[in-house]
Amino acid sequence: MGKRNILLLGAGGVSHVAAHKLAQNNDLFGDIYLASRSLENCEQILESIERKKNYKNTSKKIQIRQIDALNIPEMVKLMKDLKISITVNLVSVFCNMSILEACIETGSAYIDTAIHEEPNKVCEDPPWYANYEWKRKDRCQDKCITAILGAGFDPGVVNAYVAYAKRHFFDDIDTIDIMDVNAGNHGRYFSTNFDPEINFREFVKVWTWIDRQWVCKPIHSEKKVYDFPVVGKQTIYLTGHDEIHSLSKNIDANSIRFWMGFSDHYINCFNVLKNIGLLSEKPVRTAEGVEVVPLKVVKACLPDPKTLAPYYRGKTCIGDLIVGTKDGHRKEFLIYSVCDHRFCYEEVESQAISYTAGTPVIAAAILIAKGDWDVKKMVNVEELVPDPYLDLLKDMGISTETMTI
Numbered sequence: 001m002g003k004r005n006i007l008l009l010g011a012g013g014v015s016h017v018a019a020h021k022l023a024q025n026n027d028l029f030g031d032i033y034l035a036s037r038s039l040e041n042c043e044q045i046l047e048s049i050e051r052k053k054n055y056k057n058t059s060k061k062i063q064i065r066q067i068d069a070l071n072i073p074e075m076v077k078l079m080k081d082l083k084i085s086i087t088v089n090l091v092s093v094f095c096n097m098s099i100l101e102a103c104i105e106t107g108s109a110y111i112d113t114a115i116h117e118e119p120n121k122v123c124e125d126p127p128w129y130a131n132y133e134w135k136r137k138d139r140c141q142d143k144c145i146t147a148i149l150g151a152g153f154d155p156g157v158v159n160a161y162v163a164y165a166k167r168h169f170f171d172d173i174d175t176i177d178i179m180d181v182n183a184g185n186h187g188r189y190f191s192t193n194f195d196p197e198i199n200f201r202e203f204v205k206v207w208t209w210i211d212r213q214w215v216c217k218p219i220h221s222e223k224k225v226y227d228f229p230v231v232g233k234q235t236i237y238l239t240g241h242d243e244i245h246s247l248s249k250n251i252d253a254n255s256i257r258f259w260m261g262f263s264d265h266y267i268n269c270f271n272v273l274k275n276i277g278l279l280s281e282k283p284v285r286t287a288e289g290v291e292v293v294p295l296k297v298v299k300a301c302l303p304d305p306k307t308l309a310p311y312y313r314g315k316t317c318i319g320d321l322i323v324g325t326k327d328g329h330r331k332e333f334l335i336y337s338v339c340d341h342r343f344c345y346e347e348v349e350s351q352a353i354s355y356t357a358g359t360p361v362i363a364a365a366i367l368i369a370k371g372d373w374d375v376k377k378m379v380n381v382e383e384l385v386p387d388p389y390l391d392l393l394k395d396m397g398i399s400t401e402t403m404t405i
Contacts, residue, residue: 003030004369005083007108008062009069009099010090011041013194013306013350014113014152017358018090019045019062020348021396023054025362026062028369033082035065036091048349069095075102084108086365090358093117093198097132104136104145109368113152113361114198115242122281123204126214127245133378140378147378151364152357153318153337154180154258155243157393160386161320161335161400162251167386169333169402173253173324178243181261182353183231184314184341188303190269193353196299200279203270207240209248209256220267226259228317229401230338234261246380253324273298309351312341316352321405332405337398347397356398363392 006029008018015034022032034042042064049055049062067078069091079087079102089099089112096116103110116132124131133149140147150156158178166173182193192199206217222238241258248256262270273279278294285291319336337356344355364381367373372388381389390400 003028004085005030005033006086006088006365006369007033007035007079007082007084008088008090009035009067011036011038011045012090013354014358014361015090016045016048016306017348017350017354018088018362020049020052020054020350021359021362022365023049023062024056024396025366026055026057026060028366029086031082032060032062033065033084034062035067035078037066037068039064039066052348054348070098072098072101072105075099076105079103079106079108086368087111088361088365089113090361092195094119100133100136100147103147104139104143107143107145109146109148109374111148111151111361111364111368113150113156113357115150115245117198117201120281122201123207123240126207127249128242129245129380137378141376144376145378146368146374146376148364148368148373148384149378149380150242150246151361151381153360154178154241155246156360156364156381157337157356157389157398158318158320159243159247159381160384160389162247162322163382163384164386164390165320165322165333165335166251169326170322170324170331171326173251173322175255175257175323176247176251176253177257177259177321178241178319179226179228179236179259179261179321180316180318181228181231181234181236182314182316183234183261184312184316184352186308186351187311188308190266191303191308192305193308193351194305194357196302197295200270200273200295200298201281202240203274203279205240206238207244208238208258209244212254214248220262220270224259229334229336229403231315231317235263236261247382250380250382305351305354309341309345309349309354312345312351315340316356318356333402334405335400335402337400339398359396359398360389360393363389363396366392
């Protein structure tokens, strides 16, 4: 069997990193394509790859195509014409179902980094995967389609961390606290690190898994200070997040929570925007009769996350604090990764938030291409053997550290 052709969809900050990682590993694939609605954005990514001299095989360049990822017939035609057998979805989460449908129809493996959302629905009832992706599980299995859901960092690597800890360090797990802090500074007054529209839609209400049931709490109503490796003491807030929705089903644990770090300044800006209605996804009409969506206006006013990279300094720390038992004794264990913004920019002209999301998804694609993760069914990352994933990530720039507390 020849090497498999791969299609990378999207040309944002995470796709920028993913394309660099594909270039660095282009000997492992057949033809590599980058597709987006914006050919200009694709061209900018390819220019960056050339600047950094990141093609492993310099005679085998990434090719670009223009595509509307919501148009299923157009997607199917493109994938058939290019003989695509692995598709990496890094466009808006609003497109997940159309891309997955195209993969099921053409036989391509599918990888994404976040749960599907509908533009007019925010924070639906949990578990979120059951609303969309998991409804296609039987069809994927019937057609032997490998579909790996949530294969970025969180979700993704943090799910692999749980599987790794369960496999090597615990007999039973009581609590899982996933913690994500960005201790970097980009110098702008206010910005999100990835798509503002998707970012703010997360912060409507908190769905969390406590004592084996779903609990809904107000956003930013619970916080604590945790002393992280390398980046030190950081304030983190209980937040709803994608990975809880699969881990609650696939991992036998009493409580699973997600915590994200925010500065006081971020919280103040967020509260002002929220309290005056600018984070609403519902259309409003201006005095001039123009219909606008407030959240989209805020997105248009904020910096494009890609533009933050040259100015970022500092580090991120993301990991899982897991409490359980081993050989009859209580065990508290931290498994985590630290990433440096400046290192990321020097390697791929990106900041660490995009780097930690874009690198793992290509690691997953490599494992599919090699056969290790080509499981011919739909899975979340914690259902897969984590060791080859974490080993490969170390070679690709994301190392894993562990400590018993």
